[in-house]
Amino acid sequence: MRRARARARANIALAKYWGKADDARNLPAVPSVSITLDPLVTETIVTFDDALASDRFELDGEPAREAEVKRVTKLLDEVRAKAGISTRARVVSENHFPTAAGLASSASGFAALAGAAGLAAGLDETPAMLSARARRASASAARSIYGGFVELGAGGDDELSARQIAGPEHWDLRVVVAVTAEGRKAVGSRDAMGETRASSVYYPAWVDASKAIAPRVAAAIAARDIEALLPLVEQSFFAMHAVAMTASPSILYWQPGSVAALSTIRRMREAGVPVAPTMDAGPHVKAICLSDDADRIAAELAETDGVLRTIVARPGAGIELEKV
């Protein structure tokens, strides 16, 4: 038996990825920039075991659903082909997120799987190779291979991988997560992106705008310029959700609690607190801010109608791998 363990963290995009340049190769249509987040860790153990007739995938103590097992098998097939083996694997994955954060994310999961599977199969790979593998499964996962501040380009080829802009120690930003609902999102991001590209009249404008915003976000991070960063974060977020909302049928992730949290953030911003909102393909709102302001932003969000709880996250490390 060959076994390895990986720990990888979730990430939040400050310049959003939404839409594919190539569906089959899972290449993004737009560049994105993110922060890898502590304490949102997924731990995954992969064991290649000759006694198995098929791949097994257990997520948070339960057998995963068939569609999830298929995505895992697709990634494992890539690893098996590269390593020249046909052995099936047992994958046990746990999200060590603060209790029921409602944040379970494909990014940390596929990053951890890409790393653990390669090491368990005996491959000796660079972070860029792991990032490209994770990206083929879920583009945002490419960014979780690296710690701190990370960018992923658009288009490219099968080897497209993310790149670190700066390590976690570069800038003491905080991400205050306002959890606004329990359970899974209604439309998965893959289908939603496809519907957006096929039907939103704003899709070409979104692609153009994103190509301009992402390098400016990367530059603001490199310069630790909060006043430059925050309006770009807000613009990328609203543009992504606007293009999704204007798909037909419309894709709307916002819940009443999301809107309430957005107005709390706007009120604080107008009162002079440097803070900007962002949201992914779900109802939770994330406030991007400086460490000194995180506690009072969390306190105001916790008081907001429809906000169930808050989590304060910070820049975290890249993937950690070991043979076990």
Ligand code: PMV
């Ligand atoms: O990697 P996916 O297919 O789960 O896409 C996620 C896209 C967003 O989270 C909404 C934005 C991003 O860049 O992470």
